[in-house]
Amino acid sequence: MKKKQTSWRGSHLDGIALGAFLATIFFLVIFWQLDIVKESTNRTTLCAAIIGASAALFVGYLALKGVTSQIQQNIDADEERRSRALAAAIALLPIALSRLSEIAANNSKRNFDQSLLLKNEELEELQYISDDIIEVLKKSIEHSDTLSQKRLAQLFRMYQVLIARDQKRPLAKICEQTSEWQRGEHEALSSALNWTVFYAIVGSAYGYARGVQAFIPPAITTQHVYNALNNLGINYESIPKLVFLIEEKANAGRLEMSFGQGW
Numbered sequence: 001m002k003k004k005q006t007s008w009r010g011s012h013l014d015g016i017a018l019g020a021f022l023a024t025i026f027f028l029v030i031f032w033q034l035d036i037v038k039e040s041t042n043r044t045t046l047c048a049a050i051i052g053a054s055a056a057l058f059v060g061y062l063a064l065k066g067v068t069s070q071i072q073q074n075i076d077a078d079e080e081r082r083s084r085a086l087a088a089a090i091a092l093l094p095i096a097l098s099r100l101s102e103i104a105a106n107n108s109k110r111n112f113d114q115s116l117l118l119k120n121e122e123l124e125e126l127q128y129i130s131d132d133i134i135e136v137l138k139k140s141i142e143h144s145d146t147l148s149q150k151r152l153a154q155l156f157r158m159y160q161v162l163i164a165r166d167q168k169r170p171l172a173k174i175c176e177q178t179s180e181w182q183r184g185e186h187e188a189l190s191s192a193l194n195w196t197v198f199y200a201i202v203g204s205a206y207g208y209a210r211g212v213q214a215f216i217p218p219a220i221t222t223q224h225v226y227n228a229l230n231n232l233g234i235n236y237e238s239i240p241k242l243v244f245l246i247e248e249k250a251n252a253g254r255l256e257m258s259f260g261q262g263w
Helices: 004-035 038-109 133-145 146-168 185-204 223-229 238-251
Strands: none
Touching: 004 133, 038 133, 038 146, 038 185, 146 185, 185 223, 185 238, 223 238
8 A cells, every 4th residue: 555655656746747847848938939029039048948947857857756766665665674574573473362362261260160160270360461472462563454453452452451350359259150149240250251252352363363364353253252161161051140141242232342432
């Protein structure tokens, strides 16, 4: 896109220069024809003026061509640097996404009682993104296409919100459920679902990171969430309140965090 814009600018400037040249010749000829004095001296002066103006405009046109050529070279160099930076950032993105998946898995499963997990895991502490992973995400956001930029930025914002929420609440475990809500159960379900959605969005970005997809898909569905729960080894069928929460948010268009709507 940038190359097309630059090409248009160059042809536009070339057209201006050519138009100025032809306009000068045209008006000089008109003035020549309207000159009521027919002396050869005046005609000689006018011819000299035409030649001088033509030479000056031609030199200016060549200078303009040189400037547009230099602009194009600079744009090409910037585009090459951007392509190399994107390749470097994307090369490291799978590693960053893998770590994000691990963090999301831990921070989601820590909300569940062991009886609801397929594997016996001791998960109590929140896990955090390290500085090197943050740096990879920043570079990927900077150099990616617009759609992928938005999705990666959304992941980063989601992470910050979820960590801030979980740090402020006491850990409550989701157990085999009855119809009544237990103390802290709603917050635990909300945290578990949000981290699972985060996990699903990260999973949707692997194709882009591996070069299989041109961009990160702009949204996920409930099926992505259920697949994520299966991958995490969470027996969600034994948690009807979690299924209800997933469907409720999906029907309301709030399955993913929307930072413009105060989710």
